Structures are given as C-alpha cells and as structure tokens.
Amino acid sequence: MKTLQDYIDKLNKLNFKEMYNNDFFLTWEKTDEELEAVWTVADALRFMRENNISTKVFESGLGISLFRDNSTRTRFSFASACNLLGLEVQDLDEGKSQVAHGETVRETANMISFMADVIGIRDDMYIGKGNAYMHEVADSVEEGHRDGILEQRPTLVNLQCDIDHPTQCMADMLHIIHEFGGIENLKGKKLAMTWAYSPSYGKPLSVPQGVIGLMTRMGMEVVLAHPEGYEVMPEVEEVARKNAEKSGGSFKRTNSMEEAFKDADIVYPKSWAPFAAMEKRTNLYGEGDFDGIDKLEKELLAQNAQHKDWACTEELMKTTKDGKALYLHCLPADITGVSCETGEVDATVFDRYRTPLYKEASFKPYVIAAMIMLSKFADPADVLKKLEEKGTPRVFK
C-alpha cells in the first residue's frame, strides 16, 4: 500500500458492520472480513503514525486495563493503543480494589466505566473462568448502558483468556501477512504450532489454541505437535478442524516435533501446560487445596523434564522449507543457555530471528487500536479519511 486511500478502499470492500458497538472475545467468533478489517485498520493506523498524522479520535475518555496475571508486553501494547487514540489508561489493580467474581462483578464493571470507552482484560489463569469473566463484565456494562447509567458502551477487548489470545494471534498473523506479501499468498503454506520444553511450569494454553483457531482460516496446512499428555482444549481443536475444512487448508495433530517442522514455512515452538492439568489446578484452587497444587506442580515439572528434546534447534530448523521457516514466538522465549539451561529454542536460532520477532510484537498495539476503532465508529474508513484531511501532526512541526 502506498497511500492511506488504498487502505480506505480496501476497508470499503469489507463487511464489518457487526463489529460496531461490539466486543472482541475470540477470533473464531468473527468473520474473515471482520478480521481483515482489523488488519487493514491496524496497517492504516501504523501508516498514519509513520507519516506523523495524529489518529487521536477521543478528546477524553478512559481505557481501563485489568490484568489478572503479570504482563509487560500486553500491558504496554494496550496502553499504547489507548494513547494512540486519545484514551487515558487507568489500571484496575485488584490488589488495590478487590474485584471478585460473582455479584460484585456487575457493580464494579459499572463503577469503573462511567467514562470508559474500552476495557481490556487479561485473565488466563483458570480454565473455564477467564473468558466467562470477560463476558460477565461485557454484559454488565451493556446493561448499564441500556439502563442509562453509562453514557457510552465500553468495548471489551480480550487481552488473553483461558481459550484465546486474540490480540497476540492477530498480531502474529499480521506479521505473517507482511512477511508473505498478503493473505492471498498463505494458501498451502505449512505452519507448525509445536510444544517446546521450558523449565517453567503452567504456561497458558491461549497462544497455541489461538494460533490453531486463527491460522487454519487462511488455507494453511496447520500442524499441532506436542508430546502425549499436552493436549489443548478439544473444543478449540474442533474449531481448527472446521476452519481448515472451510478454508481449503488442513489441520493435523502429531506427537512428533520433527514431523511438524518438516518443510514448514512457519514454525511457532512454545511451551504450554496440559489442558487436563490446568483444569485440575483450577479445581484445586476452587477447593483451596494448596498442598494438592504443590504436588501437581512437581508432577508437571517432572513431566516436562521428560521432553527436553522438544526444542527448536538449528538441526530442526534445517529441516524446514529451504532451512529458513519464519520463526514465531509471543515472547519472552526460554532460550537455551541464555534465559535457562535448556529451553524452547537454541540461542543462535533466536538471535537470527530477533528482528522479525520484535516486528511481530510491534503489530500488537496497532491491532488493539484497530479493534477499538472498529467497535467505536460505524464508518472507520470515513474517520481515517477525515483524520488525514485534518492532518494534525502527531509530533508538532
């Protein structure tokens, strides 16, 4: 694309009406055209920022962030997205304010939203809880808006739940699109989403699930590889299967990392915890059985340690397409000999891909900003056009 008009023209060909005044929970709840609208607006916003055109569409308004797990990348991506559009970030710190599940969710959701245009939530720790919690919040503010309590309806953006990590995977995908020169070039490309050994324990499933739930839509040959016992949610595998069928691609599961890497165009080796174990942990938490949790943790670390050979090594990379598959990771990676003794990836592999990895991450703020824009404006193409005409520079000149 050379001019903003190109992005606008593209947007005008897409149907994304349903995104207006809506939320973003899971990528597979959105149509292909809606996802393409996100990528197009994201690219347009980046283009404008690169050309020093302000995209501040809010004179005032808050972006509420609620992180139920530590986060640097996503936290800063959300803050950047809000700031880019003119929203001020206000963190809801549970340590400070004790948002519980249950009845009080409705109340707190409204109390923090009087001037909130967007609410971003990360809640990925407990199976069956995170996505449900987000829906509870979204329903509460929807109702609050309907009842005349909130002047505006805050959009909910899923910043990672127990099922999906849509802002991550949409950024990953936008990176792939740029690297391969367009969505149309992805048909038939092989993508290996594989488990990899990490000395740490209990990493969320939302990335592998999000990847197989999204990447199967582009006609790619998606392979999910992991040791036995590291299954992901069956519902999401079902999503992946149906996607593949519809898009003319394929979805396969294997217990061999080698098989997955063989001739792959794209590899995404990353540790995660077994779904069944995460479910068990959630129940143990519910019962307050902390001895049980300690025991489970030890078992899982022991289980992990049996699969130290699951690593993205130089040898394995050589088996990919022309020996140079695009290596993806949501970061931070466990790098062998750098961040840990034995990890997900060889240091030399990681080093070679550092710049593309950082670029991959750099799409996330724009993807989040695009999700917000598509929810807040009925005609975002028109908004982009008018912003260009107004031409307020981001940095004074």
Place this chain on the structure above:
Amino acid sequence: MKTLQDYIDKLNKLNFKEMYNNDFFLTWEKTDEELEAVWTVADALRFMRENNISTKVFESGLGISLFRDNSTRTRFSFASACNLLGLEVQDLDEGKSQVAHGETVRETANMISFMADVIGIRDDMYIGKGNAYMHEVADSVEEGHRDGILEQRPTLVNLQCDIDHPTQCMADMLHIIHEFGGIENLKGKKLAMTWAYSPSYGKPLSVPQGVIGLMTRMGMEVVLAHPEGYEVMPEVEEVARKNAEKSGGSFKRTNSMEEAFKDADIVYPKSWAPFAAMEKRTNLYGEGDFDGIDKLEKELLAQNAQHKDWACTEELMKTTKDGKALYLHCLPADITGVSCETGEVDATVFDRYRTPLYKEASFKPYVIAAMIMLSKFADPADVLKKLEEKGTPRVFK
C-alpha cells in the same frame, strides 16, 4: 433542562464567587448557592458529554490523587473527572513515597504540585486526622503558590475524610434532585439515614455525617437512626440541627430503625463504626498498641452482632411512603445472602433498586469535575458557553 443555555442561565443567577481559587472540604462550609452551582455545572458537563461536546479545559496539567484507604469507586470517579477536563491523573502512592504527617507534608505537597491543578485526597481512617491533613496540604500549596514556587494554585478536593464525604453526598443529593424533579420538591420529604448491620468492622462515619450535614439543608425531615452506642460526631449533629432550623426542615435522632423508616420518602441504611470507638482506635494507633486494637476490634464485632435486626428488609421497605421509598447507598452494600450471610439489605430490595443505585454513583465524576471547574475558573458559565461554541467533539466525527 433542554439546552446548555438553561444551565448557563441558572448559573448566572447564583453567587459562587468564593469558590474561585478555593478548596472543597465540607459541604457545610459552602453556601446553598455554591452547592447549587456544583450540581448545575455537574449537570451541564453531563449534558455536554451526552451531546458529544468536549469539556477539555486543560491542555496539560496533573490531577494528583492520594488514597490512604482502598478505593475503586472514588478513585475511578476522580480519574474520570480529571480526564473529562483534560488533567492527567498521577497517583501518589504512599507505599512508593511515604508521605508522613508533620513537617514533611508541606514539602511533599509542594514537590508533587509543580504542575498540579487539583489534589484529591481520601483520608478517612483516623478521627481528627484526615480533614486536618487535607488542610495541611492545602495550606502548604497555597503558601507555595504565594511564594512563587507553584505557578498555579492546586485546588484540594476532599475525597472522603473523617468528618465528611462531600463528593459522595453531593452525588447522592444530585440523584435525589433528579428523582424528585428539583430541589424545590424536597421540602417536607422524610429521609431516614439509618445504621444497618454489617459483619465487617470499622466502616467510616463520613457518609452518615455527610448525609445529615447536607440533606438537612433542603427543608427535609431528616432522621438519624442507630442502636445506642453508635453515635456520630456531636459537632456534625449540631450542624444538622442548625441546618434544619434554617431550612425549615427537621433533624431527629432515634434508636429505632422502624421509626425512621415509617413513611420515609428516602432511606439510606448503612453500617458505620461508633464514633467513640473510632476515636479510641485512633489513640491506640498513636500509642502503637496493636494488642489493644485487636481487642477493640473483637469488642466491636461482638457489639455489631447484637444488632443483626438492623437491616433494610422487604417488611421495613413496605412501611415507607407508598412502600417505595428511594433506597440509597454509597456502595458496595453488604447484601444478605449475597455478599454475606446477614447484611445491611435484603437481596430482593437491593435488586429492585440496582439501576437507581448505579445512577446515584454515576453522578460522582461529574460532581468532582464541577468542583474543580468552579475552583479553577472565575466565570464557568462563560467557559461552558465558549466550549459549546467551539464544539470540539469528544469522539471524533
């Protein structure tokens, strides 16, 4: 009101000159016209926001918030108010920065205020301390401004002290005004501010005190009801008595919740700690007597438990005017069978009033913003007019 001009016309009839370059500590330090100016500006700001007119009056500037007690509602209300006017919130976290009482208050107050236009403080834990601390801060920055250290004089807004909770009670009152169709309709209405049982301990007195100190000014029949031993500050009762006398209403105290609810137009059932116990606790803290504090806590919980019958039940609600008094609460309420086994209010009562309760809370950001505006602008009516003429949309269009 139909147009912004209506609010402006109303403002132009009121005398609130003394609010300019001043602070907001206690409602009874303000004249009736000053309070009406707050409600009028609050309504005008809400009207403008609803009509997508930006009320950003600061291009830069900080709003400092200092919370010495946990807070979600007030924290977000203050943040929303600042944001609405263009001020960026900066929290002074005592964990991070150790603002002590004494000599260092003056220094810290100035050090954080170089670009602060408003300072909001919540300090409600210790009798005789919170309000005094706020005055210390306000005096310090007033002096700093006079001495040429601060280019501007930051306004202090009391976000809850040991004596009053003015932003809460002013929001409560604005809600009442809207529900009853104007201040002029409040004469003779009966308001019951009553204690109610809660399993938690040591809730601040600032709400009941703020309510009797404010609501007695409108010619209402205000009844303060609580079990023996749950007296509020005698000075504030004196304020309430004088207010009632002047406004042609009444102020009564009773030890019967039934008597208070009988034929009431408005009820505000809420737990609080006895003033004498809070005073004792403050002294124990001063002496570092933590065993004494533990002992006091146990005594107070036992004392509370004797009054579980003080609850806003369906039966009691039926005794109010037409069985449908307006139910108020500053939230969160202790709801029987929901947030606790036995609490302040029946779940069915709470459910029925949820929407009005949330609306009540929704006035707080606007009330705070109005307090700031009235302090920072000599002619706020003119500012509102010019903002309308300028017509910058809050959300781009």
Place this chain on the structure above:
Amino acid sequence: MKTLQDYIDKLNKLNFKEMYNNDFFLTWEKTDEELEAVWTVADALRFMRENNISTKVFESGLGISLFRDNSTRTRFSFASACNLLGLEVQDLDEGKSQVAHGETVRETANMISFMADVIGIRDDMYIGKGNAYMHEVADSVEEGHRDGILEQRPTLVNLQCDIDHPTQCMADMLHIIHEFGGIENLKGKKLAMTWAYSPSYGKPLSVPQGVIGLMTRMGMEVVLAHPEGYEVMPEVEEVARKNAEKSGGSFKRTNSMEEAFKDADIVYPKSWAPFAAMEKRTNLYGEGDFDGIDKLEKELLAQNAQHKDWACTEELMKTTKDGKALYLHCLPADITGVSCETGEVDATVFDRYRTPLYKEASFKPYVIAAMIMLSKFADPADVLKKLEEKGTPRVFK
C-alpha cells in the same frame, strides 16, 4: 528575559545540534553550549506556562518511567515534564514486570517502546550498574529504531544513576543562575559540596558527584569536603579537576567542613555513603551474601555516627560569605530535631531557606522537559516560536 523572543534569540546563538536524536546520561558528556540550551529551553517553557501558552508538542506518545529506587520528587518531575509536552506517563513497575539485566533488557526495552518518545530511568543503587543499564536500554532502542521495529527513537533521560544525577544538578544550577543573575556572575564564586551526618545509611553518591562534575565548569571555586573514608568515585574527581582547569575555576578536596564553608557563596551539605562501601555492597549483592550486607550496614552506621559534628549549623552558616551563603539541598533533608534527632542541618537554617529550596526543586520538571525537547526537535527555537504564534492556552479561556 522579558519575552519569548529573548529565549529564542539566545537559543539561536548556541550550538546544540548533537543533542537532536540523542540521550542525556552525564552532564560532562555535553558541551557548555548544550547545557546552556537546556537551561534556556527550561526557562522558556516556564515562561510560556506562566503566560498560559500550551507547550504540548505531542498529540500522542508515551513517556516510560522506570524507577529502581523509591522516588517522589523525580517521579513527579518526570511525570510533569512529560505531561507538559503531551506525553502520557506509563510506569514500568519491576514488581509487575521483572525487567532483568542481561539479554532480556534488549527485548523489554523494545517491547515497551513501540510508542514511547522518552524513557526515564532511575537506577542508582549499585556501583557500576545503573549507568551501564541505561546505556544498554538506549542502545537497544536505537537498534530497534534502526531495524524498523520502532517508528521513533525514544530518548533516554538519566533520572539518577550511580555516577551522576543530571536532572537534579541541572535544576540546582538553574536555581543558582537565577539567584546570581546569570552564568556570567558565577566566576570566582565559592561552592562547598560537603558531606553531612545523617542517621540513615547508604545514600547515593550521584548528587555530590553530579555537583562537582557540573559546578566546576562555571569558573567557580568548588570545594568537596568529607570525613576521611567518604571518598567519591575517583573518575568523577578527575572530571571535576579538568573542568576547573578549563573553566578557570578550581576544585579542591578537604576533610574539614569548616574550611569548605569559610566564605562560601553556596553550600550544599548532604549525606552520602562511601564509594568503597557502595562498591562492596554491590559485590555482596552479586554474591547473595545478605549476612555480609547486614554487617556492612552496621559498620557504616557506626562509621557515620563518628561524624555527627558534620552538620550545617547556624554557627557554620555565619562563617560563609556575609553569613548568608545560598543553601542547597536535593531534598528531603535530615533536619536536626525535626526529621531526626541529629541530622544534616539545623532546623532554623532549613526554615530560613525553605522557599529557595522549593524553588530549586521547581526547576526540575522544566529541565527534564527541555532535555526531551532538545532531543526530539531539530530546531526547538522554531518550535517555541510556532507554539507562541499558535497560542493555544494551557487553561481554556
């Protein structure tokens, strides 16, 4: 100066080209004209704010702050500076996000900087580490910008490292310039940077080092006084010696506070920890030897206690030039009988100088804002001119 044009004219005579797209680590890495540009822009920004002219040069953008030590003054100064220019502050809290040294610095630096225009870091605790860490961050984002990951190059501002505290010392100096009526009046003035007793332990060396590294450049007679064993970094003393030589001033070291104060025009009495002890502590931390650290702390407190006579008393102040040297401190000071039993300064001395001390501090936000502006704009004089012409009021009118 009477008009903005005066500042602009002054700027136009200075060469500070190298500051554009550059960082601010140590004052002695900058030329005299570059430092003068900082003070000139700082004064101009203050002049504009006083005259209600907005200096918001960013429509969006983040200012990242990373404090590895508690801070109120510098934290709020940085927040104020960012806000004045239109940048929203986003704290990188290590408790929340675990920025480690080593490989991950590069990654985190990029991940937080996608929309960051400035990064401010305070890292003063460990000898040989803080400044090095800042360079690591700056190099990382420089590389990230070069590689097309970051659309803009974030400027690094040193908010205190193990070597220098440039924003503090530049503010101190701007205060001196104002008090003495210009840089040209400083030649031959005597400045005493002296150690003083404090009951607390392990205060950073960056202030005394920063002072002798900066103040020796103005042709002043700088005396560094401390008890034996409280030496500062030898490299910085060398910087001071060379500066003095070049500027026609002098740099002397003495173990007598009396000698330093004698006829001094300016005194800066302040506690710090011995360089050798700080180095030892850094090593003990590295080895995880916490018993060793405890032992060292006890030794240092005992060592400190031998020098309680090192205090800025009324008697000592009388020996300064006309008995009224300008008293400086970076605050907070340990005031005898106020914040501690025996401290750095007599309460009556401190009281007399409170207003100038606060003014000294008030320059810091403007100094930081100036550092940012000089890094982000090739022609800041032109920017100031255009801002004046645009004439957007900071506070609406």
